[in-house]
Amino acid sequence: MNVSIQHQQRAAETRISSNGASVSLRGVTKSFGAQKVLHGIDLDIQAGQFVAIVGRSGCGKSTLLRLLAGLDQPTTGQLMIDGLSGGWRDHVRLMFQEPRLLPWQRVAANVDVGLSHAPSGPDRRRLAQEALDQVGLSGREQDWPAILSGGQRQRVALARALVSHPRILAFDEPLGALDALTRIEMQALIEQVWEDKGFTAIVVTHDVSEAVALADRILLLDAGRVEMDIAVDLPRPRRRGDPAAAAIEGRILDRLLGR
Amino acid sequence: MKRLLPWIVPFGLLLAWQAASQTGLLADQIMPAPTAVAEAAWRVTRSGELVRDIWVSASRAFGGFAVGGGIGFALGMLNGLSGLSEKLTDSTLQMVRNIPHLALIPLVILWFGIGEEAKLFLVALGVFFPIYVNTLHGVRSVDRQLLEMGRAYGMSESAIFWRVVFPGALPSIFVGLRYGLGIMWLTLIVAETISASSGIGFMAMNAREFMMVDVVVVSILIYAALGKLADSVARLLERTCLSWNPVYAEL
CATH class of the missing domain: 3.40.50.300 (P-loop containing nucleotide triphosphate hydrolases)
Known part of the structure; x- marks a missing residue:
């Protein structure tokens, strides 16, 4: 029990240090x-x-x-x-109010857009697959965005944002x-x-x-x-x-x- | 039964035409009977005349289309993507667009004589504008939000072009393509009828001189068939390339 709590704490610490990034703004005007x-x-x-x-x-x-x-x-x-x-810039991903999927690309290719900065290769397909699993859309890789519901489209957009591990x-x-x-x-x-x-x-x-x-x-x-x-x-x-x-x-x- | 329904009227008309010819109601010099037209078609096919003339006409048509359409597509893309290029050339092109290209025939004959260049030039000029205008419109109407998304997700300029701009402009480019194909045949018919020594238009004019009305009708039907064929190919392409769009997928 004790061990598992320690483990969790350590996991939480590494999570913060390795995955997230801190943001600081100083006198920013626009x-x-x-x-x-x-x-x-x-x-x-x-x-x-x-x-x-x-x-x-x-x-x-x-x-x-x-x-x-x-x-x-x-x-x-x-x-x-x-x-x-x-x-x-490549560590920050933005999700918009609209899904903004490319209607002429299938779901998997739309997720792949999130890997635009990465070199092409078989890895990209695996990453896209993983991201779709995360948002609960595995099996929909070859669908056109047009046939998805509004919520599903936004989930594809989430997968596209997640795929590069921002x-x-x-x-x-x-x-x-x-x-x-x-x-x-x-x-x-x-x-x-x-x-x-x-x-x-x-x-x-x-x-x-x-x-x-x-x-x-x-x-x-x-x-x-x-x-x-x-x-x-x-x-x-x-x-x-x-x-x-x-x-x-x-x-x-x-x-x-x-x- | 439902599938037969659209065919009843054309077949009826054909039968009425045949009957009118056979009873002498329709004089042979005005309009030969459908059977006579079919015989003429068989005759010119067997002599090899038809195939040769179709080949000549089609190569003129598609040669001109490739030149005019290619330049129109390239300029449309360039002017859609670059504001400088658009400011420099678009208003000039819009002015030239107002000249009906067939009005240039006398000038074109003076420049090129009645050779192949004249026909190529006229077809290219006629095809250029619909392709140019629709490509430009397509590029301009690409969804700004998608462009912004592409940039935010780190797409390179070439990736933005091939994955966002070009497919986004494609439906409009296809409109230009189909419109351009129509103009292509029209221009070719006019050019070949006025001056040619080969091609389908020549076959028709030559037959007219010998009062072979059946051959004239054959050449008109060939033009119609070629136009229909080109349009069907364009539609097939459209359906394959735009299958993501539910509007085209269901056609």
Whole structure:
């Protein structure tokens, strides 16, 4: 018993040190023309942490995520991942609100897109297969995306993001377009792969209850600034309707709605 | 029974045509009977004339198509991908597009005489624009979100082209291809009818001089068959290449 706990602890330590990457932002601003979207953000995210960023639309949360994913550059300030200011793009993967699958490629080939930086070879096929197993879609390798349901497409997109074993996985409202039940399933799936893989997860969402259900830490962004930074120290897996979770959700909602 | 239904009207018309010819209602000099046309077709096939003329016409058509379509495709891709190239050439091409290419026939005869170059030039020019316009449109309408995804997932520029841009533009390119094939035959018919010493158009004009109406009708039918054949091949290609798209898969 004791041995197994020690083993688990060691596993947890190596998980954080080997898989996730830490993120730090120092005075990061981003402007589009005269419009300033992010106002000097200072932020440290621990390796392996699950962070949710919530806020009203237009608060700059998606912009922040795009900076992390390397799709945009900060106007001023510094963004470091694992203490490095560059060369980390292949370690970060971004999942979009839409699946964004290539409709003319079969499921397996779509997952393979996530390995674009890797040399081609038989390994790629095995990795794609593994990633599809993880999201519960083995056996669907040769299907066209057109015949999948919305939830299945988003799972293929998750497999595509996971296949390169990213150290940071960023989600831009990944469940926004799904129906309520599929959302709950996808949340559980994301939580499970995060626990398995130990990457640093950063989720942008406007759904506060989703943030409380998933995250270790919730950042509330308003007008390009971090207005709240809340640790969510609840045991996992979290049950819906838990009073402690509801209290945190209430606090965040009050702040968001200006009550 | 349902499969036979669409064939009833054409067969009826054919029978009515035969009957009208045999009773003398339709004069032979206006329109020979279907049996007479079939006999003429057999005659020119046996003499080897038909095969030779089809070969000549088809090589003109596809030669011109390859030249015009190839340039149209390359320029469409280039202008779709590079803003500089588009600014430089697109408005000029759009201006030239407004000139009906068949209006150039007198000029083309002055330039090239009535040789092969004239026909090749006309077909190439006619085919160029539908292919160019549709390729450009296809590249431009590729989903921006997919391009962004490709970049975010570290795809190289060539991978983005072959896995995102080209397949995304392909449905539109096929529209251009099929439209271009139609223009190809049309241009060839006009060019061969005006001036040629071989080919199906020549066969028709030659037969007209000897009042062999049956051969004229044969050449018209051959043009129709060739057009239909080219379109069917294009559709088959479309169905194979676009099988990912439920719209085409069910055709």
